[in-house]
Amino acid sequence: MLEIAGRTFRSRLFTGTGKFSSSQVMRDALDASGSEMVTVALRRVDLNDPGDDIMQVLDRQKFFFLPNTSGARNADEAMRLARLARASGGGNWLKLEVTPDPRTLLPDPIETLKATEELVKDNFIVLPYMNADPILALRLQDAGASAVMPLGAPIGTNRGLLTIHQVEIIISQARVPVVVDAGLGAPSHAALAMEIGADAVLVNTAIAVAGDPIGMAQAFAKATEAGRQAYEAGLGQQGDAASASSPEQGLGFLDS
């Protein structure tokens, strides 16, 4: 079972709630995914549509809410959103997302580290979204992050685990759970992330924009489980036996 900051999860597939065509589709897809933790964003209430309230659609007994700070372009904005999230009864868990470039939505490493340090001091459980930089992952853990969330590929690109080698390094050095987040476009991507040892994956776009979000959610759930099971069963890694161009150096010099 996966444990993050003292909380256990049976499902290693976390899901986002954005980009769905309707609340009903969202709810049905999330149910189908088996996910126990969903991300939500904070925005101004749409005064023309007061009834559009995600909190009415999702059962908080079933889904643990992980507010994100999407929209924040720097640490200050992220911290403001964090406090708003906490004030709205969102709990003190936070997916820290600081994305100053609206085109790529790539996370700012400096602002993310800064915000993590401040928010941890302010008693938040911080799960920072980050580029797959192993040193940054270590610095975030040193700062008290409860998990690290390296991206597979930029948000919404569905390009899969482009960062696989960096993520492997992150996993090998991690002292906290590693959740691969963003860019996972197909169930096979999620399976691969789990096979290399990730503790969980977070998927949003690929499910939300699929032709059949419910079917896709189920597929992701199965892939995540399969990947994890393969990892626990002891996957053979790809052969790394480099063959040097020079001949073997013999051991004839040994005295025994």
Added chain:
Amino acid sequence: MLTIPSFPELQNIIEAQSADDVQRILQQGCNSIGDLAALLSPAADPFLQKMATRSRDITLQRFGRTMQLYAPIYLSSFCTNRCAYCGFSAENKISRRILSMDEVKKETDILHQRGFNHILLVSGEAPKMLGVEYLEEVALLLRQKFASVSIEVQPLEQDDYARLFKAGITAVAVYQETYDREIYDQVHLAGAKADYDYRLMTADRLAAAGMREVGIGALLGLSDWRQEALALGIHLAWIRKNYWRTALTVSFPRLRPAEGGFAPMTEVTERNLSQMIFALRIFDPDVGLVLSTREEARYRDGMIGLGPTRFSAGSCTAPGGYSQADDSGEQFAVDDTRSLDEVCAIIKKMGLDPVKKDWDSEFQNINI
């Protein structure tokens, strides 16, 4: 908290490994303590040549065609411990010396002239005679002349290490001698060294104090070498996990004749030593592996390029021994007596670049 399993437990892990495991690991990589155990097991012996090749390839990739050179300087042979295996044991009647600052300067000038830029300060454990103040003074004296100054002395407190780092010490080696608690108690008869746990956690204090490099090792010949090597792997992995900024080295001092007439309690052949070195290299591609002049020239030359990354040369293990060629007060007998130039020549002949300077005290960022 670091816990080293008992040696019977480690033995079980090693004995559970098979030739199939070894083959799989050589093909696919060494990714766990269990895998390391396989490489250290008797089942790996038939694969020694393959391990050598793998170790060579990894070392080449990570370290290039280089071998770093250093020289030890013995500052003092005074010691309050009674370690059954050591020439400096308080029980032994040898002439004891501690170098004055002038004598330190004289000895190190000789090394400097010979071409060394990395030196290792060694001493017995006698805090009243040789403590942090003395070491700090030596460090400040030497950092102008040498690229890096390391120490191998008694375990100190974290504050002491922070102070020494500021004074210019880059690396510290503290060998557990044996990770086998039972044997540890048997051979460490008296003195501060009798505290196994304090010694074990030295790496933690060192790394926390900001030391750039930490050296660990076991004195081979006390307890079973396979378990010692496995314990070393566990120790290494723990330090890496908890102190990711710290560089690490492992040394392989193998028991040799000493004044006290101590005979090794277990056999550790050159073949065994090679298996340890190859296994640890495959387990940890980045760790520095140190072979000192305790080993014979023939053996050291054969191992060039196969895993070790650091050699000492022209060593003398008695305080003041460079100025006056008298080895009556030595800690252990040196087997490779060649000079630095001779060792560099053979390293070059083997196609590697002997590196005499790999750092600069300017990088230490000291404001003194």
Added chain:
Amino acid sequence: MNVIINGEKTEIAPETTVEDHLKHLDLNLDTVVVEADGLILKQEEYATLMLKDGMVLELIRFIGGG
């Protein structure tokens, strides 16, 4: 009097509390966060805090997001 709500100037009758206005907007008190002049309000304060001329209110809630 005028209050800025979510960036828009809005006319408010005097003696209106935050709670009054939220109800007027058909908003669920439990799921809306209110920031008044940069300070996050506690839910208990909705019923007691009176809106003032020139006040800047941000009404925020959770929405779908990744």
